[in-house]
Amino acid sequence: SYELTQPPSVSVSPGQTARITCSGDALPKQYAYWYQQKPGQAPVLVIYKDSERPSGIPERFSGSSSGTTVTLTISGVQAEDEADYYCQSADSSGTKVFGGGTKLTVL
Amino acid sequence: QITLKESGPTLVKPTQTLTLTCTFSGFSLSTSGVGVGWIRQPPGKALEWLALIYWNDDKRYSPSLKSRLTITKDTSKNQVVLTMTNMDPVDTATYYCAHDVGWFDPWGQGTLVTVSS
Numbered sequence: 001s002y003e004l005t006q007p008p009s010v011s012v013s014p015g016q017t018a019r020i021t022c023s024g025d026a027l028p029k030q031y032a033y034w035y036q037q038k039p040g041q042a043p044v045l046v047i048y049k050d051s052e053r054p055s056g057i058p059e060r061f062s063g064s065s066s067g068t069t070v071t072l073t074i075s076g077v078q079a080e081d082e083a084d085y086y087c088q089s090a091d092s093s094g095t096k097v098f099g100g101g102t103k104l105t106v107l
Numbered sequence: 108q109i110t111l112k113e114s115g116p117t118l119v120k121p122t123q124t125l126t127l128t129c130t131f132s133g134f135s136l137s138t139s140g141v142g143v144g145w146i147r148q149p150p151g152k153a154l155e156w157l158a159l160i161y162w163n164d165d166k167r168y169s170p171s172l173k174s175r176l177t178i179t180k181d182t183s184k185n186q187v188v189l190t191m192t193n194m195d196p197v198d199t200a201t202y203y204c205a206h207d208v209g210w211f212d213p214w215g216q217g218t219l220v221t222v223s224s
Contacts, residue, residue: 001170001171031209031210033210033211035154035211037154042203042213042214042215042216042217043154043203043211043214044212044213044214045210045211045212045213048209048210048212049209049210054212086153086154088154088156088210088211093167094159094167095156095167095168095169095170096144096156096159096167097156098146098153098154098155098156099153100153101153101154
């Protein structure tokens with residue numbers, strides 16, 4: 001079955017840039033999406049179609065794609081950005097898949 | 108404003124069938140391109156996509172759980188129902204439904220289902 005691979009954890013200091021990667025064989029052909037999940041809360045969409053930002057999401061969140069890897073970048077990380085981040089995509093049959101999640105720690 | 112809310116039992120016994128209902132507002136499941144998906148998350152673990160139903164009644168299931176899942180919709184009631192058969196303690200999780208237009212946004216608050224005898 002199709003899999004998306006994320007690093008389990010990323011740590012950054014406030015004000016620095018955090019980059020979270022997600023790798024998958026179908027990513028060159030399928031869009032990726034990113035969700036932020038804080039403890040005890042439902043996930044929230046922060047990036048769609050690789051690099052589009054929904055309304056209400058701060059400009060410091062951005063997404064990019066290169067080959068089989070997509071990247072969520074958080075510029076000028078703030079304490080409130082500490083959360084779990086999940087990438088999501090689909091295969092050609094429409095089967096959805098999530099990555100294993102990355103815990104972002106703000107030091 | 109789109110909202111979704113999951114409902115169903117909080118406790119089920121092993122081998123029983125789980126039935127969850129997603130009741131939504133702010134959109135119609137008869138609108139082209141719209142879907143509702145189900146996603147679960149065991150305590151302390153990652154999100155797992157389960158199933159998705161589209162406005163045209165097209166359905167998609169997780170390959171690993173396909174034999175146990177059924178998703179249906181009642182457009183007039185603004186509801187989507189997910190059934191999962193033969194529940195096991197490893198199915199203990201928070202179950203979410205979400206509005207889908209190619210991506211999941213927004214999500215319901217989730218409902219915790221515990222499988223235990």
